[in-house]
Amino acid sequence: xxxxxxxxxxxxxxxxxxxxxxxxxxxxxxxxxxxxxxPTGGGKSLCYQVPALVRDGCAVVVSPxxxxxxxxxxxxxxxxxxxxxxxxxxxxxxxxDVERRFLAxxxxxxxxxxxxxxxxYTRDLLSRGQLSLVAIDEAHCxxxxxHDFRPDYLALGELAELWPDVPRIALxxxxxxxxxxxxxxxxxxxxxxHFVSSFDRPNITYRIEPKxxxxxxxxxxxxxxGVVDGEPATxxxxxxxxxxxxxxxxxxxxxxxxxxPYHAGLDKRLREDTLHRFLRxxxxxxxxTIAFGMGIDKPxxxxxxxxxxxxxxxxxxxxxxxAGRDGLPSVAWMAYGLADVVQQQRLIQMSDGxxxxxxxxxxxxxxxxxxxxxxxxxxxxxxxxxxxxxxPCGNCDTCLNPPSTxxxxxxxxxxxxxxxxxxREYRQHYGAGHLIDILRxxxxxxxxxxxxxxxxxxxxxxDLDANTWSSVVRQLLASGYxxxxxxxxxxxxxxxxxxxxxxxxxxxxxxxxxxxxxxRRPKAA
Ligand code: ADP
Ligand code: ZN
Numbered sequence: 001x002x003x004x005x006x007x008x009x010x011x012x013x014x015x016x017x018x019x020x021x022x023x024x025x026x027x028x029x030x031x032x033x034x035x036x037x038x039p040t041g042g043g044k045s046l047c048y049q050v051p052a053l054v055r056d057g058c059a060v061v062v063s064p065x066x067x068x069x070x071x072x073x074x075x076x077x078x079x080x081x082x083x084x085x086x087x088x089x090x091x092x093x094x095x096x097d098v099e100r101r102f103l104a105x106x107x108x109x110x111x112x113x114x115x116x117x118x119x120x121y122t123r124d125l126l127s128r129g130q131l132s133l134v135a136i137d138e139a140h141c142x143x144x145x146x147h148d149f150r151p152d153y154l155a156l157g158e159l160a161e162l163w164p165d166v167p168r169i170a171l172x173x174x175x176x177x178x179x180x181x182x183x184x185x186x187x188x189x190x191x192x193x194h195f196v197s198s199f200d201r202p203n204i205t206y207r208i209e210p211k212x213x214x215x216x217x218x219x220x221x222x223x224x225x226g227v228v229d230g231e232p233a234t235x236x237x238x239x240x241x242x243x244x245x246x247x248x249x250x251x252x253x254x255x256x257x258x259x260x261p262y263h264a265g266l267d268k269r270l271r272e273d274t275l276h277r278f279l280r281x282x283x284x285x286x287x288x289t290i291a292f293g294m295g296i297d298k299p300x301x302x303x304x305x306x307x308x309x310x311x312x313x314x315x316x317x318x319x320x321x322x323a324g325r326d327g328l329p330s331v332a333w334m335a336y337g338l339a340d341v342v343q344q345q346r347l348i349q350m351s352d353g354x355x356x357x358x359x360x361x362x363x364x365x366x367x368x369x370x371x372x373x374x375x376x377x378x379x380x381x382x383x384x385x386x387x388x389x390x391x392p393c394g395n396c397d398t399c400l401n402p403p404s405t406x407x408x409x410x411x412x413x414x415x416x417x418x419x420x421x422x423x424r425e426y427r428q429h430y431g432a433g434h435l436i437d438i439l440r441x442x443x444x445x446x447x448x449x450x451x452x453x454x455x456x457x458x459x460x461x462x463d464l465d466a467n468t469w470s471s472v473v474r475q476l477l478a479s480g481y482x483x484x485x486x487x488x489x490x491x492x493x494x495x496x497x498x499x500x501x502x503x504x505x506x507x508x509x510x511x512x513x514x515x516x517x518x519x520r521r522p523k524a525a
Contacts, residue, residue, distance in 0.1 A: 004029060007053045008046070011079055018043050020195045024169070025050045028133055033192035034169040035139075035184060039199050040318065041299075041325035044171045045072075048135035049109065051167075053081065057130035058107045062114050063137040064150055068296075069111045076109065085111035086122065102129050114141075114152035123162060131166045134159055139170035140314070142186045143179040145360040147312040153186075160188035168192075173321065174314045177387045199317070199386045203324045204332050206378040206396040208371070210471070211337035214307050215251050221333050222257055222285065226303050232258060232283035233302035236293060238319055240308040248307060249287040262288040293319065299326035306334035309344060312364035313371055313385045336372055338432060338474045341365070342489035349485060362483070369478035375403050375510050408509040411464060411472050414439060416481070416501035418457040419491050425455070429490035436461075436469040475509050476500070 004025050008014050017025065020036070021043055027034050028051040038044050052059030063069065069085040076083040084098040084107055101107050102125070116122040140146050142153035159168065170187050172179075184190065211217070218237065226233050237252075239245045242263040252259035260274045278284045279298055286292060290310075304323040310316040316334075324330030348361045367385060374381050379393035392399050418438055422428050437444075438452050441459025452458060461469060473491075476482045481497035484490060499505050 002054060004050050004054050007050050011053060011081065012046065012050075014046075017046070019197055021046055021050075024195050025054075027193050027195075028167050028169050029054050031165075031167050033167055033189050035180070035189055035192045035194045036169060036171040037175050037180065037195070037199075038171065038173060038197045039201060040173045040321035042173070042197055044137070044173070047171065048133060048169050049076070049081070051169075052109050052132055052135075055132035057132035058102060058105070059109045059133045059135060060117075060126060060131060061109055061111045061135045061137060062117060062156060063111055064114055064141055064148075064153075065138070066113050069113075073109075073111060081109065082107050083109040083111070086116055087111075087113040088115070099125055102126075105130065108132075114150055114156065117159070118152050118155035127162070131163060134163065134166055134168045136168065136170040136187060138172060139183045139187065140172040140175050140179050143175075143182040145357075146179050146182075147314045147364060157186050157188045174318050174386075176314070176385065179314075199383055199388055200379065200390065201321060201324065202393070202395065203327050204320060204330050204395075206320070206332050206382070208334045208336065208378065208397065211307075211335040211340070214335055215248065217335050218248065218305060218307055219252065219255055219257075221305060222252065222303075225331050225333070226257075226285065228302055232285075234278070234283060234298065234300055235285045235303040235305065236301060236319075236322060237285060237287040237305045237307060238290060238292075238310070239287065240289065242289060244307070245287050245289055252285060252287065257285055258283055259285040259287055262286050262292045264289065264291050290315065290319065293322045296322070297325070298322075300328070301325070301330065302328075303331045303333060306332075306336070309334075309336040309340040309365075309372070310368060311344065311361070313367045313382065314364070316368060316371070317382060317386075334372070338470055338477075341369060341474065341477060342431070342484055345484045346486075346489055366478065366480050369474075373475050373478040373510060374398065375405050375508065404511040405508040406511050408472055408475070408507040409503055409505075411461065411469070412476055412481075412500055412507045413503050414457060414461050415469070415472055415476065416493055416497060418455065419482070419493055420501060421455055421457060422452075423492075426450075429486070429492060431484075431488050431490060432470060432473045435473070435491060436466050439469060440464075440466065471509065475507070 008017065019042060024034055024036055024047045036044060036047055048059060048061065066087045066089060069087055073083045073085050084101065086095060086098055102110055112122065136156055141148050141150040143149060168189065170183055170189060175183065184192065226235050237248060239248055242265050245261050245263050249259045249261035262271060262274050274286060278286050301323045304320045310319060320332035323332055344365055348358050351358060371378065371381050375398060377392040377399050378396040380390055383390050415435065418435055422430065438455060438458055439461030441462050447453055481494055481500045483492050483494050485492055493501065500507065
């Protein structure tokens with residue numbers, strides 16, 4: 001049996017372990033279980049690959065990233081490691097060959113898709129060979145309330161009883177305290193040692209700005225900050241829909257940026273070609289849906305831009321984490337607006353899940369919004385979400401340019417009173433546009449027809465312009481004092497919002513979210 005340092009040097013060509021790697025590796029080699037929380041780029045793979053080569057037998061690696069298995073196995077084979085995979089994309093004769101080599105003791109690592117391991121056939125097969133360890137990658141997929149739930153992960157807990165003498169290691173790059181607890185419990189890792197690295201990515205600068213003209217803002221950003229030493233830098237732009245991916249890529253290209261679209265609806269050959277160019281060439285900007293990037297190891301991505309609001313802080317952290325794996329300065333930039341929020345709330349309400357699932361999705365969205373609307377350090381907010389405390393970072397937009405705030409307590413009351421009265425007096429709920437029209441005393445036919453000029457709040461908000469009102473709505477939504485429901489995103493007060501309506505909770509809003517200079521509009525006669 002060779003020791004772990006020899007494996008590290010001779011097989012992987014590294015001199016030293018990084019961070020917690022040495023301790024994690026020792027724990028697993030010693031036969032103990034481990035739960036590993038380590039940010040992207042931290043070096044999770046070595047934590048099970050090294051023990052796999054030190055311990056006798058073959059390691060089982062569970063990974064949901066089926067599309068990447070061939071690459072991962074190929075990379076290991078290049079290092080002379082005896083690795084193979086079992087998944088649904090494989091031809092039957094290839095699978096039979098892998099099974100034969102496993103049983104003959106000719107493999108050090110076998111990558112297996114989670115759905116294979118919930119089946120009896122694969123379990124029986126693996127039970128007939130000698131196993132060195134079980135590694136469960138992307139372990140947060142076991143969390144039902146997380147952003148990446150995979151039902152097949154739930155069955156993985158049974159492996160503890162199936163192979164009681166085989167050490168197990170679960171790894172993830174994103175886990176709140178709750179997800180961490182779920183991993184431990186559902187994967188039956190009660191006896192594991194826990195290794196929690198800092199989630200901070202100090203070389204990433206976070207910037208989030210209100211969306212005005214998304215395309216133009218993005219282009220400005222790419223032109224000014226997507227440049228390193230005068231050369232265009234490699235970057236990823238995330239958008240939610242395939243349609244916007246294509247239109248943004250076309251827009252950037254027509255403005256001289258080397259941009260390529262990437263989404264699941266594009267031809268497979270084209271996607272492979274895009275991925276290949278992204279990995280090999282310099283200065284490529286891939287515009288993608290979230291399908292792009294999981295497991296891709298491109299160290300010098302200089303920026304990640306979001307033109308739509310991610311669905312959760314976990315998703316945002318994971319996607320922005322693809323920037324700057326090499327440790328050099330990188331930027332995570334985002335533009336978001338009220339329309340994004342309303343659209344996502346609508347999608348949540350229309351989704352198939354049960355009420356608890358929808359509530360959890362709303363909580364995820366609200367946490368994301370709160371990060372957008374915060375007037376304090378973004379990194380601090382982000383790390384706090386993962387239960388890690390830190391001071392203000394000095395490397396995010398709010399630290400570098402502290403936003404001035406304004407007292408929005410009274411406007412918040414006016415808005416909420418309007419919603420409350422519409423509910424009380426008319427049993428009606430409206431979208432932001434109409435609420436703002438009421439507050440600003442807009443005089444039009446619709447107002448007459450609906451009789452809303454009779455509301456006591458009609459026109460009481462004409463001291464603020466529509467943009468400012470829109471930011472008030474957004475920030476109250478972000479704080480969970482308002483929620484939207486229904487097809488058109490109609491506004492409702494939440495229970496938490498009641499004291500705000502009564503003026504008992506001071507509201508400090510970001511000044512920069514207010515939009516351009518205030519215009520006083522004369523109240524209609
Ligand atoms: P993760 O899975 O945590 O995102 P990886 O396992 O892909 O991270 O590792 C990220 C990068 O760091 C890889 O290029 C890997 O080869 C490199 N790496 C990992 N451990 C070490 C080490 N001890 N010394 C030098 N490089 C390392
Ligand atoms: Zn900061």
